Amino acid sequence: MVRSDILCHWGFDHSFVIRISSFVIESTGEPLRPQLMKILLASSEVHPYSKTGGLADMVGALGKALARAGHEAAMVTPLYRGIRERLPALRREDWRFDLPLGTARVRAELWSLAVEKGLTVYFVDQPDFYQRAGIYLENNVGYADNAERFIFFSKCAAHLARYLPWRPDVVHLHDWQAALVPALMQHQRRADGWGNPPATCLTIHNLAYQGTFPAAAFALTNLPREFFTIEGAEFFGQLNCLKAGIAFADAVTTVSPRYAREITTEEFGCGLDGFLRRRRDRLFGILNGVDYDEWNTTHNPFLKHPYSAARLAGKAKNKMELQQELGLPVSADTPLFGTITRLAEQKGVDIKLGALEEMLRARLQFVLLGSGSTAFERAYLSLARRFPSSVAAHIGYDESLAHRIEAGCDFYIMPSRFEPSGLNQMYSLRYGTIPIVRAVGGLDDSVIDYAQDSVRANGIKFREYSVRALAKAIRKALALYEQPGLLRRCRQNAMRMDFSWNQTVGEYLKVYEAAKTLNPGPDEPSSQTAGRVP
Ligand code: ADP
DSSP, rough: TTSSSSSSOOOTTTTOOOOOOOGSOOOOSSOOOOOOOEEEEEEOOOOEEESHHHHHHHHHHHHHHHHHHTEEEEEEEEETTTTTHOOOEEEEEEEEEEEEETEEEEEEEEEEEEEEETEEEEEEEEEEHHOOSSEEEEEEEEEHHHHHHHHHHHHHHHHHHOOOOOOOSSSEEOOOOTTHHHHHHHHHHHSSSOOSSSSSEOOOEEOOHHHHHHHHGGGGGGGOOOGGTTTTTTTTTEHHHHHHHHHHHHHESSSSSSHHHHTSSTTTTTOOHHHHHHGGEEEEOOOOBBBBTTSSSSSSSOOOOOOOOOOOOOHHHHHHHHHHTTTTOOOOSOOOEEEEEEGGGGGGGHHHHHHHHHHHTSSSSSEEEEEOOOOOHHHHHHHHHHHHEEEEEEESHHHHHHHHHHHOOOOEEEESSSOOSSSHHHHHHTTEEEEEEESSSSHHOOOOOOTTOHHHHHHHHSSSSHHHHHHHHHHHHHHTTTTHHHHHHHHHHHOOOBBBHHHHHHHHHHHHHHHHHHHHOTTTTOHHHHHHHO
């Protein structure tokens, strides 16, 4: 299934107040010094090797941060087309996978890359599955064999967790594509003599993508029927890979504290809210960090003019470079709004279109970099044709242009229906580009509105999901633009926010410790039984 396999019920309940201690990891005041650990991360995307969105950024940065904090980290991910050609240092391992996949057996090879001290990336080489033009889809159509591709990937990850001589303490799975690993590991523990498997942690990057397939796909897992129950991988008669992960992982995290609360509600729970509520004792919310080695304004190969909170002149120059690059009139004092996004319903691209139609009567410019739904691609291209002197739409994927948009714009628009963490608003903050966001998920956790705190304000927030509310927020931005002193302070507040991974990694280490505690010992009942609510 592609990343749109489950439709979520959206909404926003202002009155929702619930406090569940697991959602935010409580600090005891004592600096916690976790022991050095060995962690295997499994993800279908890892930046800088493959990427469709924030998942890749997060996993790539977490692996690096764990290694730099002195831990041993390894990541496993598929070897997609072009990776081997780009990485001459890749080494073929003396390792053969020959694993059952339903009634077939599938073979694969393993390649590795020693990235830096304490960090290795393993690539699963199965050309039939992974040497393709896309990661999940082509021409906006998901690959028909995505169940086979990622169930096989999960089996390879479980195999490495068991047989790597290096023996990880914790296996950290990301999203549905790796979420069957805890069930596979638990089965090997129960039935196949795996005495003391590592603890498992599953991170949900977006609950709307669950990896649901017809029940027949369960046979591909080669797991016994007892795993396909309402307390396990079964979801209204279908196989649901993410649900299996939630059921069998020792700890479950999601990528912001607010989203951790939201997903236990009907509005944001995508059908799994009840299931998540029953496991809230092991559900944690940790806001994603930012890799400032890559996302910074002072040492950035994609930017012509470096700048900082104290020296903002370079930002104005980058703005004019961007206007020129995208064919807009070069004008230092026209407020420039920008967006870099998947063109998907989740990202609020419909209300953005409506609000722009209304606001383009004012003096402003707007630039978009994005790809996704054909209907939205056409709609933004049409907007650019109708307003050639104020709108530029670049359809496609372009990492370097993404940096130039973040640096050159005055405001960044992110009106998501829901947003598990969101990275672009945090990149915007570091680039001094004021984010205009809807107060959901990680957007609410990272942006401070003037009404919340006039001294620390770094952005503009609105609540209602509507064209009217977004247009009003854009009007507030235009008013802010007219007050240079206030705008400057807001920018400086934004640029001084620190979402670095040095802090975030400590939170994951606490969750890993919790997962080890929750991981049943060799003779104890499984965590699924232990976590079940009667
Ligand atoms: P999501 O993972 O839901 O797409 P995030 O904000 O968490 O959203 O992360 C999106 C990441 O993908 C950011 O690094 C963003 O810059 C990048 N991105 C999205 N679309 C494009 C694009 N068209 N070109 C370049 N980068 C993009």
